[in-house]
Structures are given as C-alpha cells and as structure tokens.
Amino acid sequence: MTDAKRQAALDYHAHPIPGKLSVELTKPTATARDLALAYSPGVAEPVREIAKDSENAYLYTGKGNLVAVISDGSAILGLGNLGPLASKPVMEGKGVLFKRFAGINATDVEVNAESPQAFIDTVARIADTWGGINLEDIKAPECFEIERALIEQCHIPVFHDDQHGTAIVTAAGMLNALDIADKSLEEARIVCLGAGAAAIACMKLLVSCGARSDNLIMLDRKGVIHTGREDLNQYKAMFAVDTDKRTLTDAIEGADVFVGLSGPGLMSADHIRRMADNPVVFACTNPDPEIAPDLAHAARPDVIMATGRSDYPNQVNNVLGFPFIFRGALDVRATRINEEMKVAAVHALKDLAREPVPRAVLEAYDSPAMSFGRDYIIPTPIDVRLLERVSSAVAQAAVDSGVARRPYPSHYPLKTVADVYAS
Ligand SMILES: NC(=O)C1=CN([C@@H]2O[C@H](COP(=O)(O)OP(=O)(O)OC[C@H]3O[C@@H](n4cnc5c(N)ncnc54)[C@H](OP(=O)(O)O)[C@@H]3O)[C@@H](O)[C@H]2O)C=CC1
Numbered sequence: 225m226t227d228a229k230r231q232a233a234l235d236y237h238a239h240p241i242p243g244k245l246s247v248e249l250t251k252p253t254a255t256a257r258d259l260a261l262a263y264s265p266g267v268a269e270p271v272r273e274i275a276k277d278s279e280n281a282y283l284y285t286g287k288g289n290l291v292a293v294i295s296d297g298s299a300i301l302g303l304g305n306l307g308p309l310a311s312k313p314v315m316e317g318k319g320v321l322f323k324r325f326a327g328i329n330a331t332d333v334e335v336n337a338e339s340p341q342a343f344i345d346t347v348a349r350i351a352d353t354w355g356g357i358n359l360e361d362i363k364a365p366e367c368f369e370i371e372r373a374l375i376e377q378c379h380i381p382v383f384h385d386d387q388h389g390t391a392i393v394t395a396a397g398m399l400n401a402l403d404i405a406d407k408s409l410e411e412a413r414i415v416c417l418g419a420g421a422a423a424i425a426c427m428k429l430l431v432s433c434g435a436r437s438d439n440l441i442m443l444d445r446k447g448v449i450h451t452g453r454e455d456l457n458q459y460k461a462m463f464a465v466d467t468d469k470r471t472l473t474d475a476i477e478g479a480d481v482f483v484g485l486s487g488p489g490l491m492s493a494d495h496i497r498r499m500a501d502n503p504v505v506f507a508c509t510n511p512d513p514e515i516a517p518d519l520a521h522a523a524r525p526d527v528i529m530a531t532g533r534s535d536y537p538n539q540v541n542n543v544l545g546f547p548f549i550f551r552g553a554l555d556v557r558a559t560r561i562n563e564e565m566k567v568a569a570v571h572a573l574k575d576l577a578r579e580p581v582p583r584a585v586l587e588a589y590d591s592p593a594m595s596f597g598r599d600y601i602i603p604t605p606i607d608v609r610l611l612e613r614v615s616s617a618v619a620q621a622a623v624d625s626g627v628a629r630r631p632y633p634s635h636y637p638l639k640t641v642a643d644v645y646a647s
C-alpha cells in the first residue's frame with residue numbers, strides 16, 4: 225500500500241469520530257412520559273414478560289435483529305495472530321457490512337481467552353443476548369472445536385464466517401469461473417494453498433458440490449498434505465493424498481484451479497505459467513493476495529482471476545454471504561445455519577451473476593459495463609439484489625429443512641434494507 229493510501233485508511237477510521245459504528249435510538253425520549261416508558265417504571269413490564277417466556281425477548285428487545293461478531297484475534301485476515309484488540313477494526317467492519325447490506329445491528333466482541341475452552345465458556349454464557357453469532361478470524365484447528373461446541377450449547381445460529389461464508393462465495397464463484405473456462409468441477413484439478421479455517425471449509429464444500437478428492441491437492445506451510453505425513457491434525461488428514469508431489473511447484477503443474485487461503489505473495493508468475501489453459505486463480509488472502517492480479521494477468525493472459533479485495537474485478541469475499549445468510553436465518557428464527565441453507569446461498573449467488581447488472585452497481589464501480597464473463601464471475605457486494613435473492617433462498621431452505629421456528633416471511637422478498645422491519 226502506498227503511504228497516501230495507508231494514511232487515507234487511518235484517517236477514514238479516525239475521523240470525524242473514531243471507529244465505524246454508533247448506536248442509534250429507535251424510540252422517542254423527549255418527555256417525562258417517554259422516559260417513564262423507556263426506563264423506570266415502564267421497562268419493568270417487558271422484563272416480567274421475558275421472565276415468563278424467553279421468546280418475548282424477540283418482541284420487546286433488539287435481540288431478533290442483533291448479531292454478535294466475535295473474535296479472539298488469532299487469525300486476523302491474512303495478518304496472523306495479532307490478538308483480540310487488534311482485531312477490533314475488522315470486527316467493527318463486519319458490523320458495518322451487516323448493517324449496510326442487510327439492515328442487521330451488530331456488536332463486536334473481542335475475547336481475550338487463554339484457551340479454546342475459555343473462549344467457548346465466555347461466549348456460551350452471553351450468547352442469549354443476540355439473535356445470532358458470527359465467529360470471525362479464529363485460527364484453525366481451534367476454530368473447528370469452538371464452532372462445534374458453541375453450536376451445541378447455544379440456542380441461536382452460530383456461524384464461523386471464515387469457514388462457511390468463504391466456502392459459499394468460493395463455491396459460487398468457482399462454478400461460474402469453470403463454466404466460463406469450459407471446464408467442470410468434477411474434472412478440474414485443484415490446488416489449495418492453505419489448510420486452515422477457510423481452506424478446509426472451502427475444499428469440503430467444493431467436494432460436496434462435485435469436485436473429486438483425488439483431484440485435489442492441499443498444502444500448508446510444510447508443503448503438500450500427503451498420506452506419508454505424520455504431523456497432520458484430523459482436519460488436514462481428510463485431504464491427505466497418496467502422491468510424490470511435495471511443493472507448490474510440483475502440485476501446480478497442469479492444475480486447472482488455484483485457491484489461495486494462506487498468506488501474501490506465495491504464488492509466483494512461474495507457478496501460474498505452469499497451470500493448464502484458462503487457469504482459474506482465486507488468490508483470496510486479505511489484504512494482499514497470494515499473487516497480484518497485474519502479475520497474474522501478465523504471466524497468463526488467459527487467467528480467470530479473483531481476489532478478496534474490493535479494488536479488483538471478481539471479489540471472492542465472504543461479504544457476499546454473511547449479511548444475507550444471517551438476514552434469512554434471523555427472519556425465520558432458524559435454530560442453526562445448516563448445509564441446506566449454505567447450498568441455497570451458493571446457488572442464489574451463482575445464478576445472480578448471470579443476470580444483467582443494475583445501473584447503480586455500474587455507477588458505484590465507475591464502470592461502463594459489466595456482464596457475466598471473465599471479469600464478472602460473481603455479483604458485487606453493492607448489488608441490492610443480494611438482499612432479495614440470498615436472504616430469500618436461505619429463509620426458504622431453513623423452512624424446507626425444518627430448522628425455522630417461524631414461517632417464510634410474508635414481507636419477503638426484501639427490496640432494500642428499509643423493508644427489514646416491514647413484517
Ligand atoms: N476472501 C475471503 O473471503 C477470505 C479470505 N481469507 C484469507 O484466508 C487466509 C487464511 O485465513 P484462515 O483460514 O482464517 O486462517 P488460519 O490461520 O486458520 O489458516 C491459515 C492457513 O494458511 C497456511 N499458511 C500460512 N502461511 C503459509 C505458507 N507460507 N505456505 C503455505 N501455507 C501457509 C497455514 O498453514 P499451517 O496450517 O501449516 O499453519 C494455515 O493452514 C487469510 O489470509 C485470510 O485473509 C479468510 C477468510 C475469508
């Protein structure tokens with residue numbers, strides 16, 4: 225990043241007031257009567273109702289439209305383990321995206337936990353406060369057990385965004401990219417650099433969408449994950465293949481797809497030159513991808529290239545998923561976010577990319593034209609139709625799969641965030 229851009233980012237966060245979110249009032253507070261309703265004595269009435277039946281919290285408090293974004297700061301973007309407080313700008317940022325794109329109020333919570341169990345205990349004790357929990361930037365393998373335990377212990381949807389949000393968006397983009405390359409997921413030879421939270425979940429979902437495990441090579445810091453290794457945790461071991469390939473240079477030879485969920489600058493021009501025709505490269509590490517798009521395009525004019533960033537075409541980033549997935553889940557009061565809901569989100573995203581792009585998106589991206597093709601494999605986050613399509617698909621899947629506690633919303637489809645409270 226240039227010095228000017230770095231300073232612009234710091235100024236954006238510092239001015240005119242520090243941070244990116246604030247709390248707003250939803251009720252009048254001007255008069256003594258208002259205060260007597262908002263606080264003492266009026267507030268005692270909803271207290272009594274919630275004590276009688278906890279479901280009344282959805283009626284009398286903001287719980288039903290409130291998501292916690294919770295992190296321990298152990299895997300902040302691709303920056304590594306920088307601790308809970310340093311993760312706060314990202315968690316506030318996720319809150320901004322929840323509100324801006326799906327009308328969901330979000331509180332960020334940064335937990336200083338000495339162990340995964342301490343993290344689980346802390347979150348489980350306060351979970352009832354929210355309508356849902358979005359776990360964020362927690363490193364593997366701890367994230368898997370943390371998510372499993374919290375899903376079991378909490379009565380609200382718990383969703384590790386770096387796993388499932390990323391996997392949903394990656395699968396949608398991948399199906400479209402391979403279609404454009406005239407290849408199929410079933411036949412594609414895939415290399416995944418990274419074997420952490422995002423990589424494991426992305427590869428699991430690609431396999432359940434049709435990719436063949438024996439066509440897939442995953443690498444961690446020590447190289448190819450193969451059956452001869454004795455240092456693999458159970459999550460990596462699921463992807464161990466019987467091969468004599470050991471390095472990225474070995475693995476990438478002739479590959480159709482590269483997915484990077486690892487660290488900055490780890491893919492070279494030489495690597496990309498070794499790939500098959502029309503290679504699909506998702507260099508998704510944030511903020512600096514495994515290979516810069518300019519370098520990738522210079523090395524391979526036939527590349528179909530995506531990054532996690534907003535300033536290049538094809539942003540494969542979980543921002544396309546989590547706001548709308550939680551919107552749909554909250555609106556039917558789903559008990560969890562299950563596989564059916566995730567698959568519904570994949571198809572809604574994939575299909576939307578094939579439709580004409582609204583003028584508002586072209587203006588926001590200062591682009592004369594965008595249409596389904598190499599530089600537009602997935603919708604942009606600014607596209608208001610995501611709210612309509614993804615939230616509806618997720619809510620319907622929740623109802624159909626039996627995890628919804630409310631019927632499909634009568635005020636759906638949502639056309640803008642202003643429709644959120646229209647029920
Ligand atoms: N675009 C998007 O929407 C998203 C992008 N990401 C990106 O994915 C990356 C990983 O995040 P996450 O899964 O949450 O983090 P984790 O800490 O869970 O996993 C990181 C993985 O990257 C591997 N890795 C790190 N450095 C190297 C290296 N030099 N060579 C090979 N492998 C390496 C690690 O290997 P080892 O296991 O050996 O330590 C580990 O498997 C981040 O950069 C993040 O920004 C994540 C979520 C969403």
Ligand SMILES: CC(=O)C(=O)O
Nearest residue numbers: 301302386510541542
């Ligand atoms: C996008 C995101 O969640 C990450 O890079 O961690």
Ligand SMILES: [Mg+2]
Nearest residue numbers: 301360361386
């Ligand atoms: Mg993240």
